Amino acid sequence: MKLYVKYIGRVSFFVNGKAVTEELSEKSKGILLYMVLNNKEYHRNQLKQLFWCDFSEDSANRNLRHAIWNIRKVFRSVDLDFDVLINVSKSVIRLNESLVIERDIDSFERLMAHEVISEDEVIRCLENFGQDFLENFFISDSQDFNNWVYFERESFRRKYFNNLLSLAKKSMEASDYEIALKILNNLVLLDSYNESLYLMIMKLHVKNGNKSFAVHTYNEAKRVLREELNLGLSDEMKSYYEQINKRVKEKKVLRKNKMDLNFEQIIDSNNKMTIVITSQMDHINKFKYDFLSFNKMPLIELSKIPGRRLPYEGVFEFIDEYVHLFHEDTAIQELNRISSMKTKHIDALVLFNQLSDFLKKHQREKLIVVIYNLAYMDDKFIDFVSYIYRKGCCHHMKFLIAYNKNWETSRIKFFIDAMGIMDDINIIEG
Amino acid sequence: MDLYLMKNCQVIDMVTEETQQKEILVEKGIIKKIEAPGIIKCENTYDLKGKTIVPGFIDSHMHLIPSCIDQYAINLENAKSIEEILERIRIERKKNPQTNMIIGSRLTEFSLKEKRLPTKEDLDQVAKDIPVFLSSIEFHTVTVNSYVLHQLNLPLSLEKIIRDKNNHPTGQMVNNASIIARKKMYEMFSEKNLKEAFEKVYQNIVKNGITSLIAIEGGYLFHNKHVDFLVKNKLDYPIDIDILFSTTDVNKVKVLGLNKIGGDIFLDGSFRSRNAKISESYSDAPGETGKLFFSQEEIEDLIETCILENLQISVHAVGNIGIKTLINAYENVYKKYPSKEYRHKIEHFELPDREDIPRVKKLGLVLTMHPSYENFFRGEGGMYDQRLGKERSLKTNPLRQVFDAGITVAGGSDSHILPANPLLGVHSAVNHPNINSRLTTFEALKMYTINGAYGNKEEHLKGTIEEGKLADFVVLSDNPLKSAPEALKCICVEQTIKNGKVIFSKDEQE
Numbered sequence: 001m002k003l004y005v006k007y008i009g010r011v012s013f014f015v016n017g018k019a020v021t022e023e024l025s026e027k028s029k030g031i032l033l034y035m036v037l038n039n040k041e042y043h044r045n046q047l048k049q050l051f052w053c054d055f056s057e058d059s060a061n062r063n064l065r066h067a068i069w070n071i072r073k074v075f076r077s078v079d080l081d082f083d084v085l086i087n088v089s090k091s092v093i094r095l096n097e098s099l100v101i102e103r104d105i106d107s108f109e110r111l112m113a114h115e116v117i118s119e120d121e122v123i124r125c126l127e128n129f130g131q132d133f134l135e136n137f138f139i140s141d142s143q144d145f146n147n148w149v150y151f152e153r154e155s156f157r158r159k160y161f162n163n164l165l166s167l168a169k170k171s172m173e174a175s176d177y178e179i180a181l182k183i184l185n186n187l188v189l190l191d192s193y194n195e196s197l198y199l200m201i202m203k204l205h206v207k208n209g210n211k212s213f214a215v216h217t218y219n220e221a222k223r224v225l226r227e228e229l230n231l232g233l234s235d236e237m238k239s240y241y242e243q244i245n246k247r248v249k250e251k252k253v254l255r256k257n258k259m260d261l262n263f264e265q266i267i268d269s270n271n272k273m274t275i276v277i278t279s280q281m282d283h284i285n286k287f288k289y290d291f292l293s294f295n296k297m298p299l300i301e302l303s304k305i306p307g308r309r310l311p312y313e314g315v316f317e318f319i320d321e322y323v324h325l326f327h328e329d330t331a332i333q334e335l336n337r338i339s340s341m342k343t344k345h346i347d348a349l350v351l352f353n354q355l356s357d358f359l360k361k362h363q364r365e366k367l368i369v370v371i372y373n374l375a376y377m378d379d380k381f382i383d384f385v386s387y388i389y390r391k392g393c394c395h396h397m398k399f400l401i402a403y404n405k406n407w408e409t410s411r412i413k414f415f416i417d418a419m420g421i422m423d424d425i426n427i428i429e430g
Numbered sequence: 431m432d433l434y435l436m437k438n439c440q441v442i443d444m445v446t447e448e449t450q451q452k453e454i455l456v457e458k459g460i461i462k463k464i465e466a467p468g469i470i471k472c473e474n475t476y477d478l479k480g481k482t483i484v485p486g487f488i489d490s491h492m493h494l495i496p497s498c499i500d501q502y503a504i505n506l507e508n509a510k511s512i513e514e515i516l517e518r519i520r521i522e523r524k525k526n527p528q529t530n531m532i533i534g535s536r537l538t539e540f541s542l543k544e545k546r547l548p549t550k551e552d553l554d555q556v557a558k559d560i561p562v563f564l565s566s567i568e569f570h571t572v573t574v575n576s577y578v579l580h581q582l583n584l585p586l587s588l589e590k591i592i593r594d595k596n597n598h599p600t601g602q603m604v605n606n607a608s609i610i611a612r613k614k615m616y617e618m619f620s621e622k623n624l625k626e627a628f629e630k631v632y633q634n635i636v637k638n639g640i641t642s643l644i645a646i647e648g649g650y651l652f653h654n655k656h657v658d659f660l661v662k663n664k665l666d667y668p669i670d671i672d673i674l675f676s677t678t679d680v681n682k683v684k685v686l687g688l689n690k691i692g693g694d695i696f697l698d699g700s701f702r703s704r705n706a707k708i709s710e711s712y713s714d715a716p717g718e719t720g721k722l723f724f725s726q727e728e729i730e731d732l733i734e735t736c737i738l739e740n741l742q743i744s745v746h747a748v749g750n751i752g753i754k755t756l757i758n759a760y761e762n763v764y765k766k767y768p769s770k771e772y773r774h775k776i777e778h779f780e781l782p783d784r785e786d787i788p789r790v791k792k793l794g795l796v797l798t799m800h801p802s803y804e805n806f807f808r809g810e811g812g813m814y815d816q817r818l819g820k821e822r823s824l825k826t827n828p829l830r831q832v833f834d835a836g837i838t839v840a841g842g843s844d845s846h847i848l849p850a851n852p853l854l855g856v857h858s859a860v861n862h863p864n865i866n867s868r869l870t871t872f873e874a875l876k877m878y879t880i881n882g883a884y885g886n887k888e889e890h891l892k893g894t895i896e897e898g899k900l901a902d903f904v905v906l907s908d909n910p911l912k913s914a915p916e917a918l919k920c921i922c923v924e925q926t927i928k929n930g931k932v933i934f935s936k937d938e939q940e
Contacts, residue, residue: 132583136580136581138576138577138580138581140558140559140576140577141558143551143554143576146576146580147598149580150579150580150598150599151597151598157586158586161586190585190586191585191586191587192585193585193587193588193606194585194586194587223678223679226650226678227649227650227654227677227678227679228609228610228613228650229606229609229650230649230650230651230696230723231723232723232724232725232728
């Protein structure tokens with residue numbers, strides 16, 4: 001006979017794979033939960049105290065007998081001959097030793113004991129164990145049992161938190177930033193006032209080259225603590241933020257001096273995707289001239305024809321231009337397949353993912369993308385540029401973007417503000 | 431009646447200090463004309479039988495939703511023992527068997543014979559199956575029963591749950607944990623109950639002559655869903671309810687289309703909780719001088735953001751250091767963005783240093799003060815006396831000094847802490863226990879009329895009885911300008927008229 005007990009989230013019981021939760025009374029469930037967790041011998045008085053402390057002796061005895069009968073009945077409904085509760089003596093009971101017990105919390109322990117945990121396992125762990133221990137399980141007239149639940153719930157949460165935290169730290173050390181971020185973002189949901197979590201997330205974003213996300217995290221921590229508890233952030237958080245901000249401020253000063261930024265600097269600046277945003281068409285023309293006189297690097301020109309693009313039109317305009325750079329049939333076919341999505345219902349994530357995979361797979365040495373007027377491009381196109389920048393999959397692409405300040409939309413403003421603090425993005429103010 | 435003539439009334443128009451025999455023509459809720467008796471001809475007349483009228487009262491600082499929730503709360507201020515508390519809960523449940531939640535307020539262990547707060551085990555004796563929340567008078571302690579405790583899900587880093595010797599939670603929570611518990615209480619309070627309570631509170635408001643109020647809602651001590659509730663429901667009531675959202679999240683305020691922010695953005699705390707920031711120790715807690723919840727830089731950042739977003743901001747400052755910090759912040763930000771148009775505010779202003787009063791005037795700040803504090807917190811052994819000591823408590827709420835400095839001071843009740851009763855505020859200001867801080871009756875009335883309107887940028891619509899303004903009036907049983915100061919508390923509101931319509935009449939109520 002096999003019993004599976006789910007302690008995390010909504011309580012449930014399975015006997016030989018059959019769901020029996022609904023067949024058990026609340027107190028029968030409580031007794032099973034309590035006995036299964038420690039699996040030892042229990043004095044009946046102990047159980048009476050736990051569940052019927054306010055009842056008379058007679059009434060407590062009667063209720064305990066009924067609960068035990070209920071538990072036995074449920075197991076016998078699966079196997080008529082199986083007695084799940086053994087009377088060790090008149091007043092002591094225990095679970096049948098031949099009962100094979102499986103508990104979801106054991107899988108957690110086993111997982112945490114692994115030396116290395118894969119990304120899939122982490123995701124599964126967050127999904128399966130992120131909920132509360134014995135969620136909403138409360139028996140109103142069983143004070144001692146409720147105290148026990150509260151105590152166990154707290155211990156599990158603490159164990160879950162500490163284990164996951166050390167897993168996040170390990171992932172950070174192994175430069176596995178995505179996993180570490182997933183874990184920490186999950187822990188923040190559990191402990192939203194814990195500044196040290198926010199600080200770790202900020203550091204991760206910075207290491208990952210996403211300073212704008214680090215700033216966003218800082219602002220979120222600041223908002224939550226102020227709004228919920230009227231607290232300011234610690235000096236440590238502020239000073240780390242200042243460090244990031246200082247670089248941003250230095251960069252802002254640099255921007256002023258970057259009027260003479262030349263094409264070579266952009267091309268050779270680093271091995272990352274680069275974006276130059278300017279409100280001065282002269283700069284774009286200068287870069288384009290530099291480009292033409294420099295060498296024969298491929299060039300894509302977008303938004304040459306005026307008119308605001310419809311949602312996703314800008315992305316497909318990019319694909320249509322990009323396809324001309326290829327001669328290999330397979331690449332062309334692949335791009336055409338992606339382009340055919342325009343006739344279907346478009347899922348942004350699917351489209352962006354497929355396109356960024358293609359760009360990564362067919363990376364060229366360098367590719368210049370000139371956008372003559374960002375205001376002509378639709379918001380989805382801006383989302384796409386932002387997406388491939390975040391994914392870090394298009395190191396070969398150098399965007400030269402012009403925008404007209406008079407036509408600045410809130411999406412463009414947000415894009416420029418957010419991108420403006422990244423090291424590899426140059427905003428040249430006109 | 432769209433058009434009618436109010437006659438036979440003694441008008442205190444709040445423009446001059448005189449009482450005038452005038453007739454007022456009201457058309458579609460607006461004061462069309464004011465003349466001496468007999469000049470205006472109109473078929474429809476409304477005879478006020480010689481009563482005195484003043485402009486509709488404006489309460490510039492009220493916690494409207496907490497006042498509603500208080501309607502449901504058992505006031506435990508005078509409870510003498512834990513058994514008495516439990517008995518009152520039993521009675522409440524017996525009286526209202528359908529009740530799905532017990533809220534107790536103003537609990538203090540000092541007045542209980544056990545000298546301790548009840549535990550969850552105590553509360554479970556009388557309520558195992560519904561939530562129970564007992565809140566202390568200064569909100570810093572909340573006691574809950576097991577039912578609530580199991581639903582709280584307190585974040586791990588909050589360590590302010592009191593435990594017994596077996597390490598079991600007692601149900602008592604202090605500081606940050608108590609804030610989370612209170613939020614849970616607000617979440618559990620149903621919208622249906624809130625609507626019913628709102629009706630009762632509304633009746634009390636208009637009974638006291640209030641035609642406009644500023645509801646200070648949301649923020650860390652209360653719940654942001656209250657703001658949503660008010661946005662949704664305030665137009666169902668004929669009085670003007672302006673919302674002051676006590677958040678620092680400017681975007682939230684902008685999204686709701688509000689043009690002001692704050693109210694109880696707590697730069698410091700309160701004297702009762704000993705966290706109002708003062709320069710010298712509390713008299714009953716040597717070494718404690720309170721707390722600033724914002725650094726100088728943080729409060730300046732917030733003010734700057736609000737100025738850039740074109741929001742009127744008001745900030746809570748009580749102790750002299752809290753007030754000084756706030757004035758410094760306004761001063762520094764105004765230097766960066768000079769303008770004569772600003773009308774930002776300081777709420778409470780209970781214990782300013784005298785040298786800071788002229789600075790408030792210079793900056794054009796508006797104050798919202800609460801004269802009724804003097805009525806409730808002062809006196810031998812009173813809260814001010816205990817916390818601040820005799821000498822220092824003589825300096826609280828210096829109304830005379832701020833008026834003399836030429837500062838605009840609006841009046842607020844701070845309901846639900848104190849009653850929403852402007853006439854009580856007038857009485858308290860005129861009879862201030864410190865003779866040197868007393869106002870004249872006219873000045874005190876200004877706090878709840880024209881100054882309130884000015885603080886809310888509505889002086890073109892409200893606050894005086896003048897042609898073109900809203901026909902918001904309070905009809906009083908006696909003329910306050912002709913009453914002896916000590917008799918002011920005997921004056922009562924006979925009628926409240928909003929936009930020309932009678933929304934409260936004592937006769938009808940009787």
